[in-house]
Amino acid sequence: MTPPFERVALIGLGLIAGSISLSARRLANPPRFSGFARRAETRDTARRIGLIDRVDDSLAEAVADADLVILCVPVGSMADVAEAMRPHLKPGTIVSDVGSVKADVSGAVAPQLPPGGVLVPAHPLAGTEHSGPESGFATLYDGRFCVLTPVPGTPPEAVARLRQFWEELGATVEEMEPEHHDLVLAVTSHAPHLIAYTMVGVADDLRRVTNSEVIKYSAAGFRDFTRIAASDPTMWRDVFLNNKEATLEILGRFTEELFALQRAIRVGDGDLLFDYFTRTRAIRRGILEAGQDVDAPDFGRTVARNAGLKS
DSSP: OOOSOSEEEEESOSHHHHHHHHHHTTSSSOOEEEEEOSSHHHHHHHHHHTOSSEEOSSHHHHHTTOSEEEEOSOGGGHHHHHHHHGGGOOTTOEEEEOOSOOHHHHHHHGGGSOTTOEEOOEEEOOOOSOOSGGGOOTTTTTTOEEEEOOOTTOOHHHHHHHHHHHHHTTOEEEEOOHHHHHHHHIIIIIHHHHHHHHHHHHHHHHHHHHTTHHHHTOOHHHHHHHHHHTSOHHHHHHHHHHSHHHHHHHHHHHHHHHHHHHHHHHHTOHHHHHHHHHHHHHHHHHHHHTTSSOOOTGGGHHHHHHHTOOO
16 A cells, blocks of 8 residues: 655654654554654754654754644644744645644634645544653554544545554544534543543642642542643643633533532432442443453553553
């Protein structure tokens, strides 16, 4: 099969970009990767570990000969990066991204592309709480979903090429409308992250009263909250600011459910609690059956990490 792209530019050289490059090395005929990161320290680290074929010291150099440019930067920065690279893209270059917000970001990035430029937004649903060039690994996308959110009028050939690219990295590719993607992710990722940040913040306040017992005696549930809350703060700040409506809608529904459970506890309604927990338990079984996590000791952390799942 003919490779979909010969030269790929990765803008931002952290976990996602590094894992793209490392995963592609398993291919018989991988593309050549150039890349750029804003911080010199990040570029130096990427060079030292041989993360990609060529690390450039300017955005212009990185994108100049690329067939595909992937924006691996926080969603709040994507429009500015697209505007800066616009004069340096060759005709016909496909621009994509890896952000977890699609509607607002696509609307901001598309106008920055030059005539003939094609935007095919993408979101690989994979990652860890770690960041930086040294956090990537080759199996991150194996068995994971990658959602493409092309807008009406996007050339089918461009979508097909990007689909092939992600499938060769091990992902299962699906297409979705940008607005629907953002609502789904508000449920499965954005609101849970905000809840985790909130719970850890409450625990931090309590820890000051309990002389560090919260840290010393953390049970598994709280430890998982702290793992989620350790995610990159810049990325998550931008996610919430750019997916405001969907996140607020889901948080409103969450608040209603929380009040219902609060009342059940107050009045001793054990039947409601039991039925509710039974119903939500089925969601976990569905995730396991879909292959998006593993049922193993220690919540599957070790096995999931080795399998490229978000651990």
